[in-house]
Amino acid sequence: MLFPCTRGRKSSREKILDAAAELVGEIGAGRLTLEAVAEKAGLSKGGLLYNFPTKEALLQGMIQRLIDNVAAEKEEIRKRTPPGRNLEARLCTAALLKLCSGQMKETANGMLAATAENPRLLDPLREVIRETLRSFKDTSDDLDAALVAWLAVEGLNSFEMHDLSPFTTEDRERILQAVDRLLAKGIAE
Template sequence: MLFPCTRGRKSSREKILDAAAELVGEIGAGRLTLEAVAEKAGLSKGGLLYNFPTKEALLQGMIQRMIDQVASEREALRERAAPGPNLEARILTKALLNMCCGGKMQEVATGLLAATAENPRLLDPLRQVIGATLEQLKSTSEDLDAALLAWLATEGLSNLEMHSLSPFSEEDRDRIVKAIDRLVTKGIAE
């Protein structure tokens, strides 16, 4: 083994993103400073600047990590998914629903909301993913109407939950999730 000390350790980039996510959850992106992130990550400011030369680059890195986490969840679900109609829509909706509630992703999304309002370009990578997702659903869905409705319902529910705005009880949520699942597995009854 060439690098025995690095096995199991987080990279500097991961430490920085973890520290930034924790701080954004606590104080929001607007009050986030590179100095505070470096201190929280246990790195010098130079070490942070090597990975993320600006606050905008750091925020973009945080958004990209969220995109990558959803992509990883989708791949894990794809490996276990049963064959059937609207496979990509089933995987997509399940991944989004699995990841939307509580935890760090919710804190980071809420904390980044203000930053993306001030700088909408931060959302450009997400816009690209959304466009690619739409094209993938269009090219793979047996029942495109059902796939699109399920995706929209999932995005709506997950956004309400991500920003702590959901008015739904657990019972309501379960009913909605089952309806989404029916849409992507059985389609829309004509």
């Protein structure tokens, strides 16, 4: 499931973001129209415009929701993760790996095309990346290991999101085990 379930009925905003995510996965962000999103969400165009007055606002909302979902996943993982070395890096890498699966992958990949046309859409993500680096610098027992692990997972995500990965399932598991060992033991000097 791409987005966390909430109790009760979904808000119009959630319906719109769900519909937009589906459409971006199917046709890409470049071909996305507000009319198509409103229709898929089962709302009037006015209802959509009330929540997202422009396509750019809708795309910003989608990017923010991707960021929020990764942050929420990180906090869920935190609840099940014992303390230890490089905790924030372990949480971050585990949450980022969720980005590679299912509709979230399709949505993120589709959003990439939109950001090529409007790089400002990535400003919130740039801030998250800067904050992640600050967090690693402040909390890591082995900053080198945290940075290398983070870059490895981001590289793997990039390969997988663009369907460029040369890795088998076994290779991928081996890489993830190496990342775990690196974060647990650090880089030997």
